[in-house]
Amino acid sequence: xxxxxxxxERIFRALLSSDLGEGLHGFELGxxxxxxxxxxxxxxxxxxxxxxxxxxxxxxxxxAAPQTRPRRRYYRFTPDGAEYARxxxxxxxxxxxxxxxxxxxxxxxxxxxxx
Amino acid sequence: xxxxxxxxxVDLDTANFRSVCxxxxxxxxxxxxxxxxxxxYREQDPQSSFSxxxxxxxxxxxxxxxxxxxSFADHKILFSLPSSTLTxxxxxxxxxxxxxxxxxxMIFPHGERRRYQEEWRAELCCCREAGASWLGQVRYxxxxxxxxxGTAFQVRFKRRRAVD
Numbered sequence: 001x002x003x004x005x006x007x008x009e010r011i012f013r014a015l016l017s018s019d020l021g022e023g024l025h026g027f028e029l030g031x032x033x034x035x036x037x038x039x040x041x042x043x044x045x046x047x048x049x050x051x052x053x054x055x056x057x058x059x060x061x062x063x064a065a066p067q068t069r070p071r072r073r074y075y076r077f078t079p080d081g082a083e084y085a086r087x088x089x090x091x092x093x094x095x096x097x098x099x100x101x102x103x104x105x106x107x108x109x110x111x112x113x114x115x
Numbered sequence: 116x117x118x119x120x121x122x123x124x125v126d127l128d129t130a131n132f133r134s135v136c137x138x139x140x141x142x143x144x145x146x147x148x149x150x151x152x153x154x155x156y157r158e159q160d161p162q163s164s165f166s167x168x169x170x171x172x173x174x175x176x177x178x179x180x181x182x183x184x185x186s187f188a189d190h191k192i193l194f195s196l197p198s199s200t201l202t203x204x205x206x207x208x209x210x211x212x213x214x215x216x217x218x219x220x221m222i223f224p225h226g227e228r229r230r231y232q233e234e235w236r237a238e239l240c241c242c243r244e245a246g247a248s249w250l251g252q253v254r255y256x257x258x259x260x261x262x263x264x265g266t267a268f269q270v271r272f273k274r275r276r277a278v279d
Contacts, residue, residue, distance in 0.1 A: 026234065027241035027255075037238070038258030069244070070237040073230075 002046040004088055007035055011043050012085040015053075015077060023076025025058075044075050052081035213239065216256060235259050 002008070010033040017032075018024050024032065030040045047053045053075050060071045077085060213236060220232045235256075242255045 025238065025241070027238040027245075031245075036258045037255050041259060069240050070233060072237045072241070073234040 001052075002050055004092070007033075007039055008043050008047070009089060009092060010035060011040065011047075012089055015075065016082070016085055016089070018076075020076060020082060023055075023074045025072040025074050027072075029075065047081075048075070051078060052084055054078050054081075216259065 011029060014029055014032040015024060026037070026040055026044065029035075029044070030037055033040065035043075044053060044055070048055055054077075055073050055075045058072045058074055216232055216235045216239065220228050220235070223231055238259075239252060239256060242252050247255065
């Protein structure tokens with residue numbers, strides 16, 4: 001499984017706060033996470049390869065209106081991926097809360113076993 | 116005449132600059148944007164792990180983009196090379212940013228190439244719809260170019276020991 005990083009957390013949080021069935025396209029993910037394109041896409045590719053994310057082409061209805069823009073590729077969690085993201089982000093939040101309580105931040109986010 | 120010399124790290128030969136303008140048909144302000152984008156990459160995006168430098172050589176504009184080894188783990192994983200050099204040849208019609216995407220996507224295996232070309236063209240479209248300036252669009256596409264180092268047509272990545 002790829003390493004969980006702060007940038008990946010931001011992507012996951014943006015996806016979890018979106019319509020899970022639809023997901024978001026790369027440009028919107030960059031906008032919502034505040035990350036540049038060169039950071040967003042490698043993350044998406046890695047986690048798609050790991051089976052946590054999946055991507056699909058949007059279905060532009062050519063009959064409804066003339067096509068004025070190219071179709072977009074959307075990213076969303078796989079069913080197992082959404083659960084993985086929730087658990088991992090919760091673990092990261094827990095660590096931060098505990099670190100804040102002790103006045104110490106370790107910065108390492110363990111990935112739950114078996115995910 | 117644009118005062119390129121006011122941009123840190125840019126050493127412009129006026130004759131080469133005129134040659135670039137002539138060959139590409141780019142407006143001087145577009146070239147200034149491009150040079151400024153690269154040479155001030157870090158300033159514009161303090162969180163970026165990349166820094167850049169632009170130089171002219173003959174009729175080519177060389178865009179040097181280096182990745183920090185220590186900054187972001189994501190980039191560290193992405194780039195096994197300590198730094199990369201992106202050279203965009205003017206012969207590939209630099210003015211049309213869309214054509215950059217085609218060249219950049221040559222780094223992908225044949226089976227994935229069309230997917231990324233189409234995906235990233237759509238994103239460039241989003242970028243324009245969002246009101247991004249030419250500069251903003253260039254930055255977006257340059258970011259995509261950092262996806263993976265490799266060799267492709269006129270977009271070439273070279274291993275370098277360091278970017279000064």
